[in-house]
Amino acid sequence: MERFFKRKLSTDSPSPSNPGSSNARPIEVYEILANLQVDPGLRTPMADYNPNIRDEIRRAYLQKGPCQLRSYKFPQTNQSRINRCFIAHWFDDHDWLEYSIAKDAAFCLHCYLFKSNFDQVGGDAFTGCTRYLLRQCLSFRGHDESAQSSNRGNYLELLQFLVDHDEKVKAVVLENAPGNLKLIAPSIQKDLVNSCAKETIGLILSDVKDRYFSIMVDEARDISIKEQMAMVLRYVNDKRHIIERFVGVQHVTDTTSSALKEAIDEFFSSANLSFSKLRGQGYYGASNMRGEFNGLKTKILREQHCAFYVHCFAHQLQLALVAVAKKNIDVNSFFTTANSLVNVVGASCKRRDALRAQYQEELVRAFEEDCLITGRGLNQETTLKCAGDTRWNSHYGTLISIISMFPSVVNVLQMIVDDNHNDSSGEAYKLWREIQFFEFVFHLFLMKAILGITNTLSLALQKNDQDIVSAMSLVKTCKENLQLMRDNEFEELVDQVSSFCYKHDITVPTMDEEYVIPGRSRRNAPMKTNYHRYRVEIFIHVIDEQLAELNDRFNEVSTELLTCLACLSP
Structure with missing residues (x-):
């Protein structure tokens, strides 16, 4: 780190007016890092620092470790007629725990370093856009997301709409957002969707719990000429209502019964589902699905004889x-x-x-x-x-x-x-x-x-x-x-x-x-x-x-x- 500071000292740029300025000179960055506040109650909020130096500040605090004053005589406070105080051995149980002498309060080092700034409107804007698009089953990405495009996709256009109608949002997103936290890149949008999908499937599986369930499977070729297998879980919830939940689409190399069975096994493994709880299976009537000898129905019945096959009556x-x-x-x-x-x-x-x-x-x-x-x-x-x-x-x-x-x-x-x-x-x-x-x-x-x-x-x-x-x-x-x-x-x-x-x-x-x-x-x-x-x-x-x-x-x-x-x- 010393070599890093020396290299920074050799550059020159205008002086900042505060530690969050994007034009902070390296020599002043060195001074900031050298004079970091130890007491967690007096520290500068992480959001007030320049985004370009926040990671360096985080590393510096992690190297210093939490502020744990083990030999300090903690003051007592009368609560409900009992004198209470902070106890030093709590540091042994929680390595993230800190104590502030100035405020006589406990803090979490990890929360200070990595917790989102909930007072910042931008976080709500990103969350609102994501939840709206998911609720309406709309795509995120656009065909052309360049600045010159007249339609950059639902996610960016909705975010731009909020910027145009709310000055507080405008001040913290898009061009005014930190360079490393804009949350608009294509990969970020995909990550948002995948994260929401995992959370949604997790909630579905938590509702299934250890109940008996059935699976409904269908396969089709998408627009990119890839075979996709869609799966639905069917079960009865606590209120005795029949619930059907779509749990995802999975790419399969081919549509043979063996390939489909492998895809189902992989999903069961990732979702922690057991074939012992499977009580039904439903597909359309193709031979690879319902074949009496080598169909998917038969392969599952060999593993779980209680998983009765029922062809959709409306389809029949x-x-x-x-x-x-x-x-x-x-x-x-x-x-x-x-x-x-x-x-x-x-x-x-x-x-x-x-x-x-x-x-x-x-x-x-x-x-x-x-x-x-x-x-x-x-x-x-x-x-x-x-x-x-x-x-x-x-x-x-x-x-x-x-x-x-x-x-x-x-x-x-x-x-x-x-x-x-x-x-x-x-x-x-x-x-x-x-x-x-x-x-x-x-x-x-x-x-x-x-x-x-x-x-x-x-x-x-x-x-x-x-x-x-x-x-x-x-x-x-x-x-x-x-x-x-x-x-x-x-x-x-x-x-x-x-x-x-x-x-x-x-x-x-x-x-x-x-x-x-x-x-x-x-x-x-x-x-x-x-x-x-x-x-x-x-x-x-x-x-x-x-x-x-x-x-x-x-x-x-x-x-x-x-x-x-x-x-x-x-």
Whole structure:
């Protein structure tokens, strides 16, 4: 340290007015270090020193050690009629403890050297920004964080907002912050997020304690083409509420069951979780997850036989619906037409506006003819609803909107054909013809009825408080309703379809007559009636396929598991 001081003495710079000045000359730094106050009650606060010399001051105090006056006769103070005083052997128990003669008080050397300055507004500003972004699930970093950027990212922009609206904050952050304590570097921002993540996961794990729990795992590829594994813990807290907590995303080298099992083992080890407390596991239905021989489910069951595997019921329902739509050529063709219809009509703002205008005209006409059903929530402004990719049951809303807006859709398609002479007009004309056949309308009402039954089940399965026994009961009810529809409701469906067709000038075939495939020759076509075509080949066949898929998808929950749950229930 002596060589360091001598080297400092050789430089020259303006004299400071106080020890915290950023222009302090090295010779005065030497004087500050040589005359450090020993009594902790009289020391200059660490925040008042120049940030560039604080580390040197800390080292000097650490070399001196705490102010421990072992031979000093400590004064006594009468407290509650008892004379009390500081006791010297406390220094033996606490090597950080100090005593101030000037204030007759004890101090902590480490707190003096390293404790944050809580009177400084800047600390609250950093904390506020961090907590706000975490609470809103917003990213910290910006694409361009340079001073010239118009958007430096949420963290820096929020900090700048506080600076612009609070002079006290402005005085201690950003350009006015110490050079070694600005807390804005990209690495610092990542450290803040990682620290908060660790604290959050720590609180979650402390709530889990030694309770039984289940894990839910999913894997997906992120935007950087890296396989990531997400994990959720599910447990029951002290209030007997079912809690699900996301505990992180972990990079995996590949998606084999062995790699996923290693990632889970690593997480359990870092979180101090025990497989002995694991009572359930849930994944999607890929073979690497649920395989009977080498899947992740099996590998965990070998280690903990009580960790029952349960496939997400809502996801299984979606898979059952998708399977029918893909396997059945008639249903597949129908949904292809329905999706094309939504895309063509909704391809531009002009077409959507035209659809709304047509629909409003239909409502006004129906109101004037006194055939409009009125009531709260009815006849609202609407448009064709797009179906979601991951929720097949969302097609239910699409079919309802097509039925309610059918004449408006037909008029808009006719408008597209009349106003345009290009590829879009050809597609619009094709759709205009297809949707005005009885067979399209029959599929429209049939799939609306089937998805109406399964939609009720889907919404029920997605409730947070749903349990597996109730879920199985709901699945059973859904199957019973589909079977009831299959056995008794064909004629009712035909009546609905026929009524709709008569209303919109669509030809209704006679059920006893021979079925004719539109656009095909009768010469080599098999002989069958319209009744056979619509009841046997479409109605019964589609419902039977749906029932078969539901039976296949929902038979994985073992009787043993349901028996255990029934025994445990009060």
